[in-house]
Amino acid sequence: MDELLNGGIPRGNIILVAGTPGAGKTTMAAKFIYEGLRRGEPGVYLSFLESKADFLKFMKLLGMDFEPYLRNGTFRFIEGLQSTTFEAARENLIEFLDTVARIGAKRVVIDSITAITQMTTLRGARELVKNALVLGLRPYEVTGLIVAELPIGYEIVGYGLEEFIFDGVIILKSEFSNGILRRTLQVRKMRGTVIPEIELHYDIVAGDGIRVYAPVRIEDSGKSKEVRTVTPLEPVDRVFRGLRRGSQVLLIVDKYVPSLAVGVLAGLAFVYSSGGKLLIRSFSKSPDIVRHVIDLISNAFPTSKRASAEIIIECLNPTQEPLYRLAHRARDNELKLRPDYLVIDPVSHLLKLSGSLHEFYRDHINNILMRRKLGITTFYSYADAEVRDLELPVELYDVTVRIRRKWGKAKRCYDVEAYGILKPVPPGPLTFCIDPEWRLFVEEE
Ligand SMILES: Nc1ncnc2c1ncn2[C@@H]1O[C@H](COP(=O)(O)OP(=O)(O)O)[C@@H](O)[C@H]1O
Ligand SMILES: [Mg+2]
Structure with missing residues (x-):
């Protein structure tokens, strides 16, 4: 994925990751934070969908052990699972931004905004996404993945602004066609870099998290010159x-x-x-x-x-x-x-x-x-x-x-x-x- 994006997601970009249920949004977001932690970049994960214990357990099964980073203070997981009102969710967001500032986070995730935007009107949702998330995160100079649910069969998330307010848009789909589950990823937009011009396939793999398949580059093999001669038949x-x-x-x-x-x-x-x-x-x-x-x-x-x-x-x-x-x-x-x-x-x-x-x-x-x-x-x-x-x-x-x-x-x-x-x-x-x-x-x- 980094190779196809000519080096990765540009620093400071706030990216929308929209996907169908079970497509691997959480896995991709967790992997993004995890790879940052391994490189010494503090990360904050705000989840409205999973408890901290569940998140740690599921990600461990996929090969990501966050515990050492919780212990050394470079990783924070903020639980918004209990928030059932817009007010409560706003409290979570305030805590999230405070934590980002406090630990000097370089990478952040909100999983997912659908959980909050469903608590308010369309207008409220648009304001929240624009002001609190995209513009609100700018001063912190963090790179962020903002997760959103994509109903099966839909092409857009539905706030009407995701295409231009975000610096990038990644769509993950896991859908059945001809009786076979196919996972496809599209990068629709990525400010500051090239995007792959093809739909990519990916897998969710134990021990590896999310694995995106890249096309093979044509190169000289350097091996084709050797000529085989006789077979014994x-x-x-x-x-x-x-x-x-x-x-x-x-x-x-x-x-x-x-x-x-x-x-x-x-x-x-x-x-x-x-x-x-x-x-x-x-x-x-x-x-x-x-x-x-x-x-x-x-x-x-x-x-x-x-x-x-x-x-x-x-x-x-x-x-x-x-x-x-x-x-x-x-x-x-x-x-x-x-x-x-x-x-x-x-x-x-x-x-x-x-x-x-x-x-x-x-x-x-x-x-x-x-x-x-x-x-x-x-x-x-x-x-x-x-x-x-x-x-x-x-x-x-x-x-x-x-x-x-x-x-x-x-x-x-x-x-x-x-x-x-x-x-x-x-x-x-x-x-x-x-x-x-x-x-x-x-x-x-
Ligand atoms: N160890 C694993 N090996 C392979 N697939 C897995 C594993 N753990 C979870 N999955 C698959 O990952 C998907 C869930 O990924 P997740 O990131 O939670 O999706 P989303 O957040 O988009 O709903 C499920 O379809 C599940 O079957
Ligand atoms: Mg999820």
Whole structure:
């Protein structure tokens, strides 16, 4: 978030954080105060919604321990929960401003103004927001987040002045669409800095509070120059010879070709030739099936080659979370494991599951960019029957391999074609056959 705001919220800004129920307004506000405390900036949190004990307990679960800062006096929590009249709420505000002055606060939060503005008229609410909060806080030179409730389906908070009286406006939404909860963040305005021009996704994560996902920057990986040479399987080698490290390879298979087996074959050919780490991620199979396929296909490779390979299996159900979150979890795992090779089977599931092609593109492009940067050679399998009526994003990848079942033979044979920008040696169309011992050979015409 700081990176996207070109360094963060400018000091002295008073920001409106408006969001739907459960969107994470309190979490974001608490994180803002907490990061200040960790940097030695005193903070004051005025809450009309939670008791101090509840706040401390919930934030501790999310990884923010405020107790040390309460003890050393740099953090104050003012409880306005009991205030049911406008007068009582004003008393809380006076105490809040006194505390800000007394401890020399640098960051402040009011959570939320909806609780007070509902006690008065629209006009009273406008005056309160303008005079007491925004103008009232100016002399203290604090940076503040003012929280407001956003009814589900609404775009504005409803005082009619939030767009211009605040120095910045951040909208947090957590809403169901197509049966999936999606969290999105928009920075509508931020005086004194640039704003991200895209809607951002975020998560609430134990141990981390709020985590905003930023797009990946395109950089030279510095790794793509290294050229892989031979794999121990001559037929596979004819397809992939000269493949650069960090290449993103699309494997399109027809419905008579098992996509997992093709992905595993490609991944094993590389990891068995050069050693290193292979991560196999399946979106539909269980680990025992993946292991079984690995065992079957490993038989095609010389035993001497298999020892130095580390193979990790990751099976994920792509229907239980929004695609952006799945994509980011995949990225986190890859950053942690740093595999040399990655097999993803099948990507066509993700394409089908995404609410829109735009959403699929956005997350998928970001993951491809990161894998190129990290030099992770990746094989993505697509079942072409599933994607026929969709636009297949072939141009995203560096190399495309098409595999079709060839009929009219006693053996199991497949037509294979490889092409692409990073494919220096076009092998021409090949016919691969598999004998009963799972040995693979090229049938010469
Ligand atoms: N440990 C946690 N891990 C993941 N999500 C959490 C955790 N604790 C709370 N949440 C989620 O955070 C949301 C509440 O965040 P909160 O900041 O209180 O929202 P708001 O103030 O906008 O109503 C809830 O949807 C809840 O499910
Ligand atoms: Mg809240």
